[in-house]
Amino acid sequence: MTYHENCPFCHPHRDPHQHIIFENNTCYYLQHDKEQDVLEGSGVIVPKAHHKDAFHLTAEEWNHTYELLQKAKEYVDKRFSPDGYTLGWNVGEASNQTIPHCHLHIIPRYNDEPHAGKGIRHWLKQPDNKRETLK
Template identity: 70%
Template sequence: MTYCPFCHPMRDPHQTIIAENDSCYFLMHDHEQDVLVGSGVIVPKEHRATTFELTPLEWQHTYELLHAAKLHLDERFHPDGYTLGWNVGTASNQTIPHAHLHVIPRYTNGPHAGKGLRHWLKRPE
């Protein structure tokens, strides 16, 4: 990958830095939220291919941004819950090789309401 959208989020006019600290960003993208309204990702500013490469400080800053993201999303979108998740490696469907925590607001009347991560992983197909 010659261009990493998470290393240089300001290069994509559809991606917005909602919050940041010294080592991480909370990003939202205009074109990646279709069904998942209000979704965003928390990413380290330094390129880390997977979650297992995060430094202790990046973990701390991810935690801090997770709470900042929740405050922002609660105020703007008023979700009924959240799904949080890391995909690590291609077997887990990590399509961008830069560690990123998905922060997905969930809604009682939204598509797939009541179906979290375990639902999708336990499906027979």
């Protein structure tokens, strides 16, 4: 059995905690009750076709991802009123990609959260994360 036969993004209906909020011809915008419950309103945009990472998306899937990104922002803004967003793709184990099906994280950010102000640049600027060969 290949991974994509059990992939939670290839088969979003199998998980009762995962909800398809929007979809178009090639992509879903999903929210999960248990996996994305720390920052309310978090979700992911995933292609319906199984691609291991964003480097394998078609031009049509990129366009449809953009379409759902705009729709997701409007939805999250109205429902949760975040103060900002962190958007991101993880590619490979080194970046903490835990599901090998590409997905764009849509993470609403709030001024009153403990890690407010600590986005992607925060961990990029941490001296203790510098590789030994570059020190």
